[in-house]
Amino acid sequence: MSGRAPAETDGTPMPAVAPIPPGSRRPLLATGLAAAAIGAMDGGMSLLWETRGAPLEWGGVYAAGVRLTGAWNLRLVTTRGVVPLPVADPPVDPSGGMWEVVHRSPPLTIRELVAVSPGGPAVGRELTIETDGGSPERVLVESGFSPSLAPVLVEGVKPYEYEVRTRGTTVEVTSHGYGLGFDARPLASHLWLNRDPWIGGRWSGELSSLTSDHELLVDPGAPATLRLVLWGGVERTLRQTPPLGVGFLQENWRESAQRAWSEWAVNLPKFRFPQAPELEDGCALAIRALRRLYTAPDPTMVGLVAGYPWYSAIWCRDLAWMLPTVIWLGDYDWAARSLRTAFRYQARRRVAVLGAEEGEIPMQVSPGPIFLFGTSDTTLHYPGLVRRYACHSGRDDLAHELREGVAAAIRWGRAKTDPRTGLLRHGGEVAEIDGATARIGSVHYGFDAPDTTIWDSTDRRDHAIDVQALWIDALESAAELTGPEAAAEAASLRAEAASVRGRIGAYRWPEEEYLFDSLRVDGTPVRRLRPNALRAVSAGLLPIEVAVAAVRRAAREDLTAPWGVRTLSDRDPGYDPQAYHDGQVWPIATAWAADAALAVGDTELGYRYLRLLADRLRAESGLANECYRGDRDAPFDSCFLLGFSVAPFLTVVFERLWGLRVRNGAGSVAVDPRFPPGWEHASLNGLRVGDGYLDLDWHPSGLTLSWRGPSPLEVLGPAGRVVLRPGTTSDLPMSPPGPKSS
Amino acid sequence: MTRGLFRTDLGLVDQGIELGLDFGIHSVVELARLGELLLHSVYERGSLRLDGGQAVFTLRNPPLRMGAFSRVRLFWDGAEVPAAAVSIAPALGTPRALAEVDREHPVTIPVGERTRFRLGPVPSDAHRHVVRLELQSVAIPPTVWFEFSDVLGAEPGR
Numbered sequence: 001m002s003g004r005a006p007a008e009t010d011g012t013p014m015p016a017v018a019p020i021p022p023g024s025r026r027p028l029l030a031t032g033l034a035a036a037a038i039g040a041m042d043g044g045m046s047l048l049w050e051t052r053g054a055p056l057e058w059g060g061v062y063a064a065g066v067r068l069t070g071a072w073n074l075r076l077v078t079t080r081g082v083v084p085l086p087v088a089d090p091p092v093d094p095s096g097g098m099w100e101v102v103h104r105s106p107p108l109t110i111r112e113l114v115a116v117s118p119g120g121p122a123v124g125r126e127l128t129i130e131t132d133g134g135s136p137e138r139v140l141v142e143s144g145f146s147p148s149l150a151p152v153l154v155e156g157v158k159p160y161e162y163e164v165r166t167r168g169t170t171v172e173v174t175s176h177g178y179g180l181g182f183d184a185r186p187l188a189s190h191l192w193l194n195r196d197p198w199i200g201g202r203w204s205g206e207l208s209s210l211t212s213d214h215e216l217l218v219d220p221g222a223p224a225t226l227r228l229v230l231w232g233g234v235e236r237t238l239r240q241t242p243p244l245g246v247g248f249l250q251e252n253w254r255e256s257a258q259r260a261w262s263e264w265a266v267n268l269p270k271f272r273f274p275q276a277p278e279l280e281d282g283c284a285l286a287i288r289a290l291r292r293l294y295t296a297p298d299p300t301m302v303g304l305v306a307g308y309p310w311y312s313a314i315w316c317r318d319l320a321w322m323l324p325t326v327i328w329l330g331d332y333d334w335a336a337r338s339l340r341t342a343f344r345y346q347a348r349r350r351v352a353v354l355g356a357e358e359g360e361i362p363m364q365v366s367p368g369p370i371f372l373f374g375t376s377d378t379t380l381h382y383p384g385l386v387r388r389y390a391c392h393s394g395r396d397d398l399a400h401e402l403r404e405g406v407a408a409a410i411r412w413g414r415a416k417t418d419p420r421t422g423l424l425r426h427g428g429e430v431a432e433i434d435g436a437t438a439r440i441g442s443v444h445y446g447f448d449a450p451d452t453t454i455w456d457s458t459d460r461r462d463h464a465i466d467v468q469a470l471w472i473d474a475l476e477s478a479a480e481l482t483g484p485e486a487a488a489e490a491a492s493l494r495a496e497a498a499s500v501r502g503r504i505g506a507y508r509w510p511e512e513e514y515l516f517d518s519l520r521v522d523g524t525p526v527r528r529l530r531p532n533a534l535r536a537v538s539a540g541l542l543p544i545e546v547a548v549a550a551v552r553r554a555a556r557e558d559l560t561a562p563w564g565v566r567t568l569s570d571r572d573p574g575y576d577p578q579a580y581h582d583g584q585v586w587p588i589a590t591a592w593a594a595d596a597a598l599a600v601g602d603t604e605l606g607y608r609y610l611r612l613l614a615d616r617l618r619a620e621s622g623l624a625n626e627c628y629r630g631d632r633d634a635p636f637d638s639c640f641l642l643g644f645s646v647a648p649f650l651t652v653v654f655e656r657l658w659g660l661r662v663r664n665g666a667g668s669v670a671v672d673p674r675f676p677p678g679w680e681h682a683s684l685n686g687l688r689v690g691d692g693y694l695d696l697d698w699h700p701s702g703l704t705l706s707w708r709g710p711s712p713l714e715v716l717g718p719a720g721r722v723v724l725r726p727g728t729t730s731d732l733p734m735s736p737p738g739p740k741s742s
Numbered sequence: 743m744t745r746g747l748f749r750t751d752l753g754l755v756d757q758g759i760e761l762g763l764d765f766g767i768h769s770v771v772e773l774a775r776l777g778e779l780l781l782h783s784v785y786e787r788g789s790l791r792l793d794g795g796q797a798v799f800t801l802r803n804p805p806l807r808m809g810a811f812s813r814v815r816l817f818w819d820g821a822e823v824p825a826a827a828v829s830i831a832p833a834l835g836t837p838r839a840l841a842e843v844d845r846e847h848p849v850t851i852p853v854g855e856r857t858r859f860r861l862g863p864v865p866s867d868a869h870r871h872v873v874r875l876e877l878q879s880v881a882i883p884p885t886v887w888f889e890f891s892d893v894l895g896a897e898p899g900r
Contacts (some may be wrong), residue, residue: 052809053880054850148854150778156808157783158854176782177775234772310808348764369765444889565897580882637809637881 026621027058027640028091029308030098030123032116032257033296035231037123038309039114043087043101046071049309052637053578056311060145061180062152063121064233064297065313065367068180070146072230074125076105077140077213085110096292097257106699107133115253117244118260121297122231126250129216130223136526137218140189141226144211149178150231152312153350153366161205164193165201170243180232185249188212211421227252229616233297234367250567264291267327267693271653272683275676282614283653285622286646290325294334297367300344302337307626307642314365316342318643320381321588324388325647328654330688332393339385339398343405345371346379359412373649376426376460379409380470387477394666394690399481410478410493413471416542418463418521422499424471425521427461434559459526459581463519465507466532469539472497513549515542529559529569531589532678534596548600554593555605563633570630577630580637585628587613591648598656598674606656607676613649658684658696666690668714673698673734689713692726701731758865784888790873791895797864799873801857805888810848813878814840818864819871827862848880868894 027047028039038059039045048058060069077084088104097118103110113126131137150158159175166172171191191198192211216224229245232238247253268287273280293304295314304326305311306318316652319338326335345365355374356362361382362371383406390399399406418425447736479493507515509525515533516525532556532625536545554560558569564585568575575583596611617624625636625644654660659672666689673680675698684696692709707713707724714723718736762770789800798816814830816823825841833855843849851857864871874889 052807052882053848054810056853146854150779153775154780155806157780157803159779159783160802160854176779177772303778345765348758351760354761368776369769370772371765371769449843543893578881582883604752 005260027309027623028093028099028114029292029623029641030093030096030114030116030257031292031294031308032097032118032120032260033294034119034121034233034298035061035116036308036312037061037099037114037116039091039099041091043075043085043091043103043112044071045114046073047309048641050636050638051310060148061123061230062312063123063180063231064237065152065370066178066233067148067150067152067158068230068232069148072125072143072145074127074228075142076103076108076110077104077142078137079109081227082142085112087575095261096288097261098254107131108137108139112254113254114259115248117231117248117253117383118256119296120231120244120247122229122238122243122245122248123235124227124229124253126228126248126252127226128223129218129226131218131220134220136220139216139218139224140213141216142211142213143184143228145205145210145230146209147171147173147175147180149175151178151366151368151370152310153364153370153372155310157329160206163205164198164203164207164210168243170245171200171210171212172238173207174235174238177235178233179235179238180230181238181243181245182210182228182245183245183249184212184213184214184226184228186214186216186226189215222613261291264331266684267688269687270683270685272681272685273679274681275679278618279610279614279653281651282617285617286614286624286650287329289617289622289624289641290322290329290643290650292641293322296337300341301365301369302341303336303365304338304643306644307639309639311639311642312600314341316361316365317378317381318365320378320385321644322387322647325650325654327388327392328651328660328687330686330693332389332395332688335385335389336395337395337399338391339382339402341365342382343402345369346405347373347406357412357415359408359410359415359656361409376464376467377470379412380424380467380474382406382409383474383477383481383616384470386512387480390481390665390704392662392666393691396665403481403483406478406481410474412621413474414496421463421519421521421523422503423463423468423519424500425462426464426467434555453502456546459518461518462521462526464532465504465515466535468500468504469535469541472500472541473539475500477623501541504536507536509547512553514553515550528572528574529553530567531559531565531586533590537596538592538599539560540599547596548602551593551597551600551602553604554596559631560593561585561633563628564616565593566630567607574740575630577632578636579630580627583630584636585630586626587624587642587645588648591652595652595656597646598652601674603674603676606652606674610649610657611650617646617649658682660687662689664714668716669694670716671696671703671732672718673703694724698734700734702734705730705732744848758788773822781803785890785892788890788895790871790890790892792864792897793860794897795863796860796870797894798858798860801851801859802855803853804851805875805877806886807877807882808853810850810880811877812843812845812848812880813876814843814849815876816840816861817872817874817876818861820874823861829860831860833857845880851877864894868896870894 026041030037038047040047048055049058059071074085085103089102091099091101093099098115101112109130111128115124148158162173162175164173173180190213193398214226218224227249228247231245271349273284295305296302303314303319304322306315323335342361345362347360348356360373361379362373363375363420364372386402418426475493475497479490482490517528517530518526537550558571559566566585569583577583590609596608598606623641625635626642629636661670682698687694695706697704706729709726712723712725717732719733722730722732784803786800786802805879816828826839828840829837831837870891870893872891877886
């Protein structure tokens with residue numbers, strides 16, 4: 001170890017948070033099943049991103065539900081000075097698991113690969129350095145990062161005291177039970193903690209940066225390679241043998257990362273919209289974006305994270321919006337494992353301190369495991385998801401396995417049903433949590449909310465309309481999942497669903513030709529115009545004339561901006577264009593509007609909403625913001641990729657634009673396309689139905705169907721039906737689309 | 743769509759046994775660890791003290807919400823301290839009176855950095871006091887509140 005100081009003392013400081021360079025606003029994201037790397041288009045692993053109204057640094061490494069580092073900066077130390085790696089060519093991300101960037105600092109060319117382990121909680125960086133000079137170059141690459149080690153489910157909190165130790169060639173950093181490992185080849189020539197030289201061993205205290213340098217000799221015609229790797233998560237998993245990150249030092253994961261993606265993509269359905277290539281592109285980008293969210297930090301915790309950068313954990317509500325798409329994409333295995341994960345953490349009993357009631361599905365699940373409860377709606381999605389899985393896959397094993405979980409979810413809903421109104425009622429939970437914990441500890445904090453509506457998209461207290469629609473779906477799905485031995489229970493569930501259906505008329509808002517957002521227990525309507533009411537249209541809970549009027553009302557400019565649908569009408573006294581729930585534009589709300597419009601046969605309007613979403617995906621290079629300001633087309637307080645900004649869009653394309661529905665345990669498919677006027681052709685190849693694949697080729701006159709499956713498949717169209725035998729092709733006539741009952 | 747933790751006494755979970763029975767001991771350990779992290783990572787323990795006749799204390803992280811706040815209120819033993827008498831000074835910023843904070847001029851409590859609060863003259867007794875902060879995000883209602891109790895430390899050098 002020499003006495004060289006890290007570069008900041010050479011006169012060029014290396015702050016823990018790098019200043020934002022021009023053009024760096026587009027994020028770069030590489031993900032594996034247990035890790036992610038976040039950077040920016042300037043090629044560095046640093047991203048300053050507006051968050052809740054302030055710029056915050058989100059670049060760095062994430063693994064197993066833990067943010068391991070802040071920005072991870074690399075710099076070049078040559079005889080000519082110290083420079084950040086200058087970008088020569090824009091980064092490319094050939095698969096979702098990596099990105100590549102070329103840096104040039106004459107006479108050096110540095111090719112950098114950032115690769116995420118396909119399955120492990122690790123991220124590696126490989127620099128291949130070559131010179132076009134005539135003599136060997138001695139190069140020092142300096143690596144610096146600030147440790148974070150905060151679980152991603154904790155918003156805006158990181159530890160400040162850490163323990164650091166060297167173990168073999170690895171530097172380990174731990175805090176509060178979370179840990180990271182750092183290793184490199186060639187090994188570090190020097191280490192610094194807080195910019196003070198460190199010779200290794202053990203150290204503890206406040207830690208703001210860990211810096212190392214790595215010496216390479218670059219001969220003309222003989223590139224030198226540096227590999228750096230970071231891994232971690234919960235501390236007890238840090239010290240596996242061999243260490244988790246060592247694999248990268250031997251093999252750079254390029255091939256395995258690409259293989260993971262290509263193997264997944266090979267069986268995906270393929271959309272073709274010759275009259276709408278933008279929509280076709282948008283679908284392809286959305287599918288790719290969804291795959292980036294796949295997560296499996298351990299074998300018992302499988303699903304999709306909600307988004308990046310700050311929601312990179314499994315949120316079961318978000319998962320519920322994504323799983324229908326995963327099923328339509330034919331990834332039954334992932335859907336089944338995801339459903340098992342959600343039900344694994346279903347509350348077995350009341351746990352007041354966590355806000356959990358018996359039968360409730362958690363809102364968040366994170367490695368540890370850590371899970372937190374308390375939403376109006378998450379639990380209500382899951383009976384329908386189990387039913388949907390069984391219908392599509394033709395497999396009833398999961399439905400059998402989760403039967404008690406579905407029954408518990410229904411008991412949860414029944415317990416929340418208000419006998420005075422017969423509607424599901426939400427609210428009041430936080431008071432119970434406060435009561436359970438009020439006397440403990442010297443530090444308390446929380447939200448100034450009377451209940452757990454803080455978890456909800458809007459104020460869902462009392463009898464919110466969309467919660468009732470979900471409750472009806474849960475009851476009907478549970479009835480469908482009930483075996484023949486429990487016919488009485490199935491009848492009871494259907495009767496309960498019918499009873500709630502019968503009460504939806506009370507939500508009609510004649511003055512607005514819309515639906516009230518909610519009803520109070522005393523029947524007082526909540527006169528707020530939100531897109532949530534469109535879920536009742538999509539669920540077919542309204543007479544057709546009421547449904548059509550609601551769709552048209554939602555399309556007016558106070559709720560629908562040119563860049564999407566707001567969460568609240570801008571005429572509402574509580575409207576605020578930058579309020580998350582009360583005025584911002586949300587892609588998921590736009591997808592709801594598309595769904596409802598297509599459901600009532602307003603094809604042009606529905607298609608316009610879909611195009612908005614597709615154009616967003618294209619403009620954002622395959623990422624999809626969570627939300628935008630209500631008064632102008634600009635993201636605000638927005639994750640740059642959110643699952644429910646892409647998945648509902650795709651589901652609408654399958655279920656409404658194509659009009660597809662899989663029935664009877666994958667033995668039957670209904671198809672009733674709602675393509676815009678003027679379309680002459682569309683196709684969907686490789687749609688998985690049960691254990692087979694269906695190709696659909698549409699022209700205005702009819703549909704040509706090809707079936708590759710083990711048993712016959714019935715296909716129902718608006719003007720007839722065919723039964724396809726395995727390996728056969730057949731035509732199905734179509735009738736012109738027209739208004740349909742919702 | 744809204745996220746956040748609504749309670750942080752998880753480190754003192756008295757229902758851990760039930761959780762352990764249902765979900766395994768690791769879930770109890772990790773929830774307790776999470777609680778411990780939250781309990782120790784916001785208020786810097788022991789930082790409440792007198793300084794020039796005024797009370798000062800330090801936060802190391804924002805409580806529950808990150809980002810910009812359009813309104814911050816501070817309560818001392820249950821009584822609100824006038825916003826003009828409270829200043830907030832992020833490690834890399836200059837002090838600002840809470841009265842100057844509004845939607846157009848929000849304040850950010852940085853993640854992982856010290857933010858010092860200074861409030862006007864308070865009784866210089868060495869008793870335990872309760873300090874409560876209420877913070878309004880520019881993006882997401884409702885108000886976030888944070889409360890700690892600690893013994894008021896003496897002036898430096900005494």
